[in-house]
Amino acid sequence: MVNPKLSHHPSICYRPIRPSDLEILQRIHGDLFPIRYEFDFFQNVVNGREIVSWAAVDRSRPNGQSDELVGFVTARIVLARESEIVDMLRYDSLKSDQTLVYILTLGVVESYRNCGIASSLIRKVIKYASSIPTCRAVYLHVIYYNNPAIHLYEKMSFQCLRRLQGFYLINSRHYDSYLFVYYVNGGASPCSPLALVTIMVDYMRTGFKTVAAKICKNEEDGKVPKWPKCKETISLVSTTQNNRNLTAECSGHECV
Numbered sequence: 001m002v003n004p005k006l007s008h009h010p011s012i013c014y015r016p017i018r019p020s021d022l023e024i025l026q027r028i029h030g031d032l033f034p035i036r037y038e039f040d041f042f043q044n045v046v047n048g049r050e051i052v053s054w055a056a057v058d059r060s061r062p063n064g065q066s067d068e069l070v071g072f073v074t075a076r077i078v079l080a081r082e083s084e085i086v087d088m089l090r091y092d093s094l095k096s097d098q099t100l101v102y103i104l105t106l107g108v109v110e111s112y113r114n115c116g117i118a119s120s121l122i123r124k125v126i127k128y129a130s131s132i133p134t135c136r137a138v139y140l141h142v143i144y145y146n147n148p149a150i151h152l153y154e155k156m157s158f159q160c161l162r163r164l165q166g167f168y169l170i171n172s173r174h175y176d177s178y179l180f181v182y183y184v185n186g187g188a189s190p191c192s193p194l195a196l197v198t199i200m201v202d203y204m205r206t207g208f209k210t211v212a213a214k215i216c217k218n219e220e221d222g223k224v225p226k227w228p229k230c231k232e233t234i235s236l237v238s239t240t241q242n243n244r245n246l247t248a249e250c251s252g253h254e255c256v
């Protein structure tokens with residue numbers, strides 16, 4: 001769909017963000033977000049230092065603007081066990097090498113909205129995350145009243161995990177955020193129906209094996225077999241949630 005605010009038919013291409021994008025990247029962030037970002041953040045983005053990013057440019061834009069950003073997404077890899085969603089991941093996510101991709105910022109300049117650019121940028125992040133064998137999910141925060149963004153994440157099958165009270169501090173006022181997640185590489189929490197069934201089947205199988213072993217043993221011992229006492233319970237909700245101070249001032253790197 002072509003945005004009626006555009007005077008021409010766009011030809012959108014995607015590429016990594018590079019040092020020559022620094023100025024426009026800063027300007028668009030300033031225009032789109034209520035949070036001021038540190039210069040270091042932009043330096044890290046354009047130089048690809050611990051941050052991955054994609055730019056959307058319109059090749060058919062006139063007046064030498066054909067390589068100028070019209071949209072962007074920035075993200076970084078975080079360790080799953082250090083993240084605040086560790087309790088919502090598969091039970092092996094405490095393993096030291098398990099990772100997540102956290103979306104830091106996403107934006108499309110107004111005249112290019114509703115053309116599918118943000119959807120394409122998010123798909124790039126999901127594809128990238130899926131290509132990392134240790135990665136279990138893509139996640140992000142969004143301020144509670146940002147309906148276009150919330151609609152977009154829901155449309156893209158992100159799941160809203162929780163509402164975080166006062167997560168953002170903007171101009172001395174606290175605002176709630178929603179935490180959205182998109183699982184990749186089988187990273188979903190064991191609370192999903194399929195995972196629950198798998199766990200129960202595994203558990204019963206183990207139980208039966210134990211019983212069978214005991215029966216055999218007891219038959220050998222000449223004792224009456226008893227149903228074995230369960231020593232280990234499978235914890236469906238981990239207690240290892242990372243209790244990040246959610247009311248702390250926003251670090252300036254979260255999606256709003």
Ligand SMILES: CC(C)(COP(=O)(O)OP(=O)(O)OC[C@H]1O[C@@H](n2cnc3c(N)ncnc32)[C@H](O)[C@@H]1OP(=O)(O)O)[C@@H](O)C(=O)NCCC(=O)NCCS
Pocket residue numbers: 001032033106107108109112113114115116117118119120141142143146148149151152155255256
């Ligand atoms: C939120 C934001 C990134 C969305 O960007 P966008 O490029 O307009 O998003 P998309 O075009 O991918 O999707 C938005 C809408 O366009 C529709 N759309 C997407 N691709 C389409 C296509 N090819 N044809 C027709 N409609 C399309 C989507 O379905 C959706 O609308 P709908 O659900 O009502 O149908 C943009 O509004 C923005 O930059 N906002 C300010 C910054 C911001 O809030 N960032 C997010 C912080 S978490």
